[in-house]
Amino acid sequence: MxxxxxxxxxxxxxxxxxxxxxxxxxxxxxxxxxxxxxxxxxxxxxxxxxxxxxxxxxxxxxxxxxxxxxxxxxxxxxxxxxxxxxxxxxxxxxxxxxxxxxxxxxxxxxxxxxxxxxxxAPKVDVRLVIVGTILLISLFQFLSAKHKFAEAIEYATTVGKYRNMAMNMGIERGLLEIDNKGKLKKVKGRDNDAVIKEIIIENLDVTGGYKKESIYDTFAWHCIIFPVTSVKYLHWLGIWYWRFTIKREEYDEEAKLHLIRKFMGISQGEFERLSDFEIDTLLERKCWLKENFVIWKAEKEAEEQEKLAQSGKYKRYKRYMKNVGTISFVDED
CATH class of the missing domain: 1.10.287.110 (DnaJ domain)
Structure with missing residues (x-):
């Protein structure tokens, strides 16, 4: 119950x-x-x-x-x-x-x-976060490059050689005038220093880390062109493999220079800034062959060590060149 x-x-x-x-x-x-x-x-x-x-x-x-x-x-x-x-x-x-x-x-x-x-979990679309991050990085790159280029221009305006070249160009163009004592005339409404600076900006060729800012050097631009760059690289790689690996053709000058730059471990822009004498020397020494390049590099390093031992100023100059690049007038000899 x-x-x-x-x-x-x-x-x-x-x-x-x-x-x-x-x-x-x-x-x-x-x-x-x-x-x-x-x-x-x-x-x-x-x-x-x-x-x-x-x-x-x-x-x-x-x-x-x-x-x-x-x-x-x-x-x-x-x-x-x-x-x-x-x-x-x-x-x-x-x-x-x-x-x-x-x-x-x-x-x-x-x-x-x-x-x-x-x-x-965040409600924001991950794709938007990625795009925003890329744009922020690119904006920082652009503004940083702009600031560094401005620093390079300010430095160039204090160098007598560049300032005098800009003054001469300004006088030739009629933008500047000199008095009987050979000094720049002060004309109302015209800033002589600003004119000189504009001429320097127009003619100055700054390379390396202080070159003029450009959207083509930003991370965003490289992301945009990445598909095209990848296709071009694969196409180039296929041609290289066909010509020099399968058909065993002799290297032409372009291929030789590519191998030399690869051994040097520098970018295309840095390689293009080498003087004609340096490039001719590399070709004459057949530095597209690994063993020849190793010998040339050892000799170059020994030469550099000797210069460094003789001049502390040269050491500072090389460090500056590595970080900054070069500054010169476009038409300067």
């Missing part, structure tokens, strides 16, 4: 609790089903109608509709649950995780992970 009564009591309680099995108070809509909160049949879910349903319920349970404090507090609680249900079901990924939560309540730890992963 006692056992039968216990079974009847258990059967009376279980149906009321079945829907709450697996629900956690701190996840999604708490102990309620988010579909039931919005009065939606899960099997007939229609996202296009979700916003209309939400607005209707939100309006009905909005706290501002109630004046009594206890009803207002109750409405606030209900309003938050409705908003949570809407936020959960309107997002495709969140709704998929919630459906899994409903269908697999026993996987408690996984459901917790999915819930907090979606809450903590």
């Amino acid at each position: 006692w056992l039968a009564a216990s079974l009847l009591l258990l059967l009376a309680i279980v149906p009321e609790k079945v829907e709450s099995v697996g629900f956690a108070p701190e996840l999604y809509c708490g102990l309620e089903n988010c579909y039931d909160v919005l009065e939606i049949n899960r099997e007939e879910f229609d996202k296009s109608k979700l916003a209309k349903i939400y607005r209707s319920l939100a309006k009905k349970h909005h706290p501002d509709r109630f004046k009594e404090q206890d009803k207002k507090l109750e409405a606030e609680t209900r309003f938050r649950v409705i908003a949570t249900a809407y936020e959960t079901l309107k997002d495709e990924e969140a709704r998929t995780s919630y459906d899994y939560y409903l269908d697999h309540p026993e996987e408690r730890f996984y459901n917790y992970y999915q819930y907090y992963r979606l809450r903590v």
Whole structure:
């Protein structure tokens, strides 16, 4: 008799609790089903109608509709649950995780992970973050190059050789005038120093780390042209392999210079700044062959060591050239 009564009591309680099995108070809509909160049949879910349903319920349970404090507090609680249900079901990924939560309540730890992963994960499109980062890096590169070039110009204006060359060019163009004493005339409305500076900027050839700023030297530009650059490189590599590996043709001058630059470990821009005498020497010594280049490099290093030992000034000059590059007038001999 006692056992039968216990079974009847258990059967009376279980149906009321079945829907709450697996629900956690701190996840999604708490102990309620988010579909039931919005009065939606899960099997007939229609996202296009979700916003209309939400607005209707939100309006009905909005706290501002109630004046009594206890009803207002109750409405606030209900309003938050409705908003949570809407936020959960309107997002495709969140709704998929919630459906899994409903269908697999026993996987408690996984459901917790999915819930907090979606809450903590950034909502910003990763692609926008990447593009923004590239643009910021490129802007910094451009502004830094602009600042360094300005420093190079300021330095050049203090060097007598460049200043005198700019003054002579300004006089030839009629932009500057000299008096009987050979000094620049001061003319109202004209800044002689500004004219000289403009001529220096126009004619100065600055290379290395202090060259003039350009968008073509930025990270963003290299990212844009990367597909084209890659295709060109693969095309060049294929031709090189066909000509000099399969057909075993003799290296032409362009190929020889490429191998020399590769052995030197410098960029194309740096290689192009070598004098004709240096390039001719490298070709005469057949430095496109590894063994010849090693010998030439050893001799060059020994020569450099001797110069460094003889002159501390030369050492400072080489360090400056490595970091800055060169500064010269375009037409300077």
